[in-house]
Amino acid sequence: MNITEKLNILKDLLDIDQDILGEETKLDQLDEWDSIASITTIAMFDSHFGKEVTPEEVRGFKTIKDITDRMD
């Protein structure tokens, strides 16, 4: 999966405009990155990638790249 496809998934997940979403975007600067987003992120890894991502891992994500790297 290329980076555009990964960003598209995150754009849908966070309900956010892709133009402002880049790999270096810091999550704590996004209003959309809240407690509900951490739940939908766990769900996204489970349903799109069959991966069991723990809440601790999600708490450790600092940038969009941390999330897209985990998709591999």
Added chain:
Amino acid sequence: MATGILKNVEVKGIACAVPDRIVNNEKYNEVFGKENVKKFINITGVQTRHVAINEQCTSDLCYAASIRLMEKLNWEPSSIDALILITQTPDYAVPATACVLQHRLGLSEDCIAFDVNLGCSAYVYGIWLAATMISTENLKRVLLLVGDTSNYGINQNDSATAMIFGDGGSATALESSEGKDIKYILKTKGSGFKNIIVPAGHARSRGKTNADLSEYELAMDGSAIFAFTITDIPRTIKSFISQYDIDMNDIDMYVFHQANLFILKHLAKKLNVPMEKIPVSIDRYGNTSGESIPLTLVDALGNEESAKPIKLLLSGFGIGLSWGCIYLEMDKSVCLPMIYTNDYYTGG
């Protein structure tokens, strides 16, 4: 593994009572902001909830359900061998609220009565426990009461807990019945005990003289609970189904604990079960803790008069962490219509 088949026992009736008072979550627009409330409602599905008035306890709701159920089944109080109450919101720290209810319901002194402390998994554990007492201890009739008034002790400024819970109480009648059986699997993962917890108010905080007020309120780690639910629950259901050679297509209804709508939809997808087979009550009643399974059944079937048998898979999961499944057949007509009440006990 804690799994098996309990023979010669049947569910004869289910009744549920909820408070009259309805709270619409849009009322929280001013507290959390309109957009945040909208997002919360979209994800959890909780639009309205029934919330107990101050004087109303879990036992009052279970009492109303029990009275209606005993009347409907023509069960004389003296014919009930055991009363089990499963709640996390008892009337008192001590004694067990089941003893108070044995008195209020006029049950015999020969009746076993005790409380069990479980939440979201309460109903599946309760069915197992009541059915075990009938199947292996030769009791004839057991009344299983499951309920909570979870809105007590909630921080009204915590968006994770203020808008999610509904209050209610249920009564389920189980009776010995030749040829009927109930299959079960029960599990526990105590390592997650802090994921949903009220830290203060009991013995562990006894030495603390300056416990923060917030420690008396329910704290919930939503993402930890979600991760547990979407991994352990489908895994347990799949192994249960396969162990007993149950055809998933033959199951008429999958009645899950109403944690939130997002979890229900995710479970449906993971198990490949259509949402039409997964009844939803959380939109109008909220997450009613252990009562959510019987409440969802009553909501879906409470006005059914057909005695047609249906096959049900019940699954409760959450606080503990504790979870399990029950597979049983019962008549569609065993559920009574929903009871709405603001009655409470004045002798307590």
